Amino acid sequence: MKYRKYKRYKDHNEDYEFEDNEYRNNTQERYVKNRSKENISDSRKNCEMTECLNCGWTLPSDWKGSLPEHCPNCLSGIHRETEEGYECGGILEPVGFWVKDDDKWEIIQRCRFCGEMRTTPMNGKDNRIKVLSIASRPLSMPPFPIERIKELRGIGGRDDETEGGE
Amino acid sequence: MNRENKKRKYDRKYFRTHPCTDPFTCKVCGWPVVPAGAGTSHRNHCPNCLYSIHLDNEPGDRGSDCYGRMEPIGVWVRKNGEWVIIHRCIICGKISSNRVAADDNPARLMALAMRPFGSAAIPREDIRKITDYFSTV
């Protein structure tokens, strides 16, 4: 199976982490196998999945409704096609959440292979523990010492009035 | 210097390899953005409101004529612990990411990271159930 030359996507930092070649070849192989099995021709079906290449989840036989766009267990997906129309085949990894103004959530996913980002709507079937663990990751690794910053005491705390506001 | 300016104007890939160090005024909140203090030479967002402007299709190529505001929608922590702000263009929906700079407003950054916890999508009930679950394991 031949692939077109990939266009790599980088952000402003040159020190981007990309997965190694072995990983890439493996996922691509599995993806190609699956794809020929399913014989996806409809472009709408492009992001639907019946099994997860990341965690091994498979669609239960009593699944109701439309096929999921991302794995409800680990929230990953498959990056079948890039914005420019190239085939990718990398695993879309959940990196964060976008809380929209109407309180609907979108899962922000980033392709481990090409770095492209996309969003997919979250639904009630998604694994809540996984959601919480991703959402709390930034809080456990702050970019600065939280306790030293005065403005932050107002967020989620009650000690503002008792301290008498410097 | 003159030649350098010419290169900047006509070479579309100039900003991919050269950092942009021009001061600019934030179109969203009016904050004067200066390169000093950022700690990085590839800052593309305002340190006060964290908004960006959609100029690039790919980082540094200045290939987009959308010029939409790019709203900060979330943060992502890389494997090395570095924070990255995820921006989404409010006009065309393009998503891109940019590393946080040293002078970014810390309160705004934390508020962005806290957004999921202030929302109804994770009910308090759920959080309690999960913490209960982990305390029994």
Ligand SMILES: [Zn+2]
């Ligand atoms: Zn999965």
Ligand SMILES: [Zn+2]
């Ligand atoms: Zn990809």
Ligand SMILES: [Zn+2]
């Ligand atoms: Zn601003």
Ligand SMILES: [Zn+2]
């Ligand atoms: Zn745009």
